Amino acid sequence: MGEEHIAVRKVQEALPDAIQSIGTFRDETWIVVARERLLDVCKFLKEDPELAFDFLSFVCGVDYYPSQPRFEVVYQLYSTKHHHRFRVKTKVPEDDPKVPSVVTIWPTADWHERETYDLFGIEFQGHPDLRRILLPADWVGHPLRKDYPLRGPERSS
Numbered sequence: 001m002g003e004e005h006i007a008v009r010k011v012q013e014a015l016p017d018a019i020q021s022i023g024t025f026r027d028e029t030w031i032v033v034a035r036e037r038l039l040d041v042c043k044f045l046k047e048d049p050e051l052a053f054d055f056l057s058f059v060c061g062v063d064y065y066p067s068q069p070r071f072e073v074v075y076q077l078y079s080t081k082h083h084h085r086f087r088v089k090t091k092v093p094e095d096d097p098k099v100p101s102v103v104t105i106w107p108t109a110d111w112h113e114r115e116t117y118d119l120f121g122i123e124f125q126g127h128p129d130l131r132r133i134l135l136p137a138d139w140v141g142h143p144l145r146k147d148y149p150l151r152g153p154e155r156s157s
Contacts, residue, residue, distance in 0.1 A: 005029060007051050007086045014044055020091070030087035032072075038090050039100050045077060045086065046105055053077035053086060056106035059113055061120035065146040070094035071122055075102065092122055101127040119144040 008022055008031060018037035023030050033041045045053040057076040064070055071092035078085050092099055101124040102109045113124040114133040121142035124130055132139065140153040 007031075007045065007053075007084075010048060010051060011041060011044060014048075015040055028085070028087065030074075030089055032089045032091065035090045035092065035099055038088075039102065039105070041088060042075065042102050042105050045088070050082075051086075052079045052081040055080055056102070056108050056112070057085075059102070059109055059116055061116040061122050061144065063120060063144065063146045068093065071097060071120060073099050073116065073122060097121055098123045098125050100125050101130075103127055118142070121145065 008019070008029060011019060011031060015037060018033050018041050019031050020034055021032040023032070031041075045051050055078040057078050058074075059076075060074050062072040062074060064072065069091040071094065073090050073092055075088040076085065077088065090099060097120075099122060101113055103113065103124075104126070110128070111133060113127055114130060116122050117124060117127075117130055118132040118134050119142055131137065135143070141148055143152070
């Protein structure tokens with residue numbers, strides 16, 4: 001059994017109501033967790049000594065437009081102690097595009113969450129400085145959304 005499967009089993013045992021689904025592709029396993037349990041799962045994955053996912057490689061958004069829930073936030077984790085990877089995902093509805101910030105668990109999430117906010121419009125609640133990071137503050141819309149105009153927002157001249 002791979003390390004990824006150990007993480008799934010341990011989360012199932014510790015937080016039995018948190019996992020909504022489990023997937024594997026090309027020997028990479030992930031879990032989809034309930035948005036309201038995201039912080040509990042992330043904290044557990046970092047603090048459990050057998051898992052020790054102490055490094056957050058990235059946070060990114062995915063737009064499944066027109067499907068609902070429309071968005072997904074993906075967290076790629078790595079354990080520098082055990083040298084294994086794991087992915088956590090959470091679904092985010094279009095009418096309430098918010099997830100809790102994981103900056104208090106992995107400080108490196110700061111810029112990743114800002115980038116996802118900037119490009120997808122997903123709000124990370126509890127983020128210490130949630131503002132655009134790539135686009136000007138007055139930019140209209142979120143360019144990685146699939147319904148974003150191909151030529152960008154209309155600007156008055």
